[in-house]
Amino acid sequence: MYRIGELAKACDINNDTLRFYEKNALLTPSSRSESGYRLYTEKDKNILQFILRAKGVGFTLAEVRELLSIEVNKADNACADVKTLVDIKLADVERKLAELARFQMSLKRLSDACCGGKESAEHCTILEALESNTDNVRHET
Amino acid sequence: MYRIGELAKACDINNDTLRFYEKNALLTPSSRSESGYRLYTEKDKNILQFILRAKGVGFTLAEVRELLSIEVNKADNACADVKTLVDIKLADVERKLAELARFQMSLKRLSDACCGGKESAEHCTILEALESNTDNVRHET
DNA sequence: ATAAACCTTATAGCTAGATCTTAGGTCAAG
DNA sequence: CTTGACCTAAGATCTAGCTATAAGGTTTAT
Ligand SMILES: [Zn+2]
Ligand SMILES: [Zn+2]
Ligand SMILES: [Zn+2]
Ligand SMILES: [Zn+2]
Numbered sequence A, B: 001m002y003r004i005g006e007l008a009k010a011c012d013i014n015n016d017t018l019r020f021y022e023k024n025a026l027l028t029p030s031s032r033s034e035s036g037y038r039l040y041t042e043k044d045k046n047i048l049q050f051i052l053r054a055k056g057v058g059f060t061l062a063e064v065r066e067l068l069s070i071e072v073n074k075a076d077n078a079c080a081d082v083k084t085l086v087d088i089k090l091a092d093v094e095r096k097l098a099e100l101a102r103f104q105m106s107l108k109r110l111s112d113a114c115c116g117g118k119e120s121a122e123h124c125t126i127l128e129a130l131e132s133n134t135d136n137v138r139h140e141t
Numbered sequence C: 001a002t003a004a005a006c007c008t009t010a011t012a013g014c015t016a017g018a019t020c021t022t023a024g025g026t027c028a029a030g
Numbered sequence D: 001c002t003t004g005a006c007c008t009a010a011g012a013t014c015t016a017g018c019t020a021t022a023a024g025g026t027t028t029a030t
Helices: A004-010 A015-023 A042-056 A061-071 A079-113 A125-131 B004-011 B015-023 B042-056 B061-071 B079-113 B125-131
Strands: none
Touching: A004 A015, A004 A042, A015 A042, A042 A061, A042 B125, A061 A079, A061 B125, A079 A125, A079 B079, A079 B125, A125 B042, A125 B061, A125 B079, B004 B015, B004 B042, B015 B042, B042 B061, B061 B079, B079 B125
């Protein structure tokens, strides 16, 4: 049995995070002490680690909650259900990746065109590009 | 002169967003009508478009504010100042890209290993991987 | 016995970027 | 002259995932 601080330390998270997970129906301690302290079992710890791993591959807490509801009742769910969650997340991640890649390209182009020197920014192509409605970035001469 | 709704429509944003930008020192209309309505000039519109373009390449509003403070006073700033902002942002974007790429890899591995079939999730390697503390995903047989 | 460390609940605050609500005042058309 | 679109200010609400505070009770070690 772990008390909240012990489990938090063991899993390198904050006590408050455990209370937050409880309030948000992700992990409820199996029991309480006479004085009301939360008591977590090894099984609870495994669930917490499941949560942390799922977070670690990019799932939001809401998505983790869905995964958990399958996990605790595997027999009534199919591989398809699990894979669907993963594939939706994967598509989501890939959409974000594409957006960030666009940001990266634009920023690179802006950076490359600018001399980065100490003289006045009046000739700066970065500002110029942000002022105009074109995608072209002129190179500073 | 544009009233708030006209400018918002012309730039495809919400009226509230313009009020929000004003409150957050990004864009203050050049004048007000007798009855207190905001009146935006063409110059204001250009500033708004600057803001929207900067947002479009990934800058946060706080960063846009910095860019604007250079933009309105180019002579007192150097190319180096502008380029630094862009390069910091670029590094930030690349850090996020790396994290998402890790997510993508993990999710792909999980997805590829799962049969996605209609039978019980009791043998699902996705759940198995999230339960265990290994990075290895066993392929379903 | 007392101090430190730990725990409890409930509630508020944080970031970011809006969006919505309330309770009105203004303006143009029919 | 009234309807409906538009505008005002100030403040609340939303998402996400915590983090902090207040005011108190419990445990453990010395
Ligand atoms: Zn230059
Ligand atoms: Zn430059
Ligand atoms: Zn399967
Ligand atoms: Zn499976």
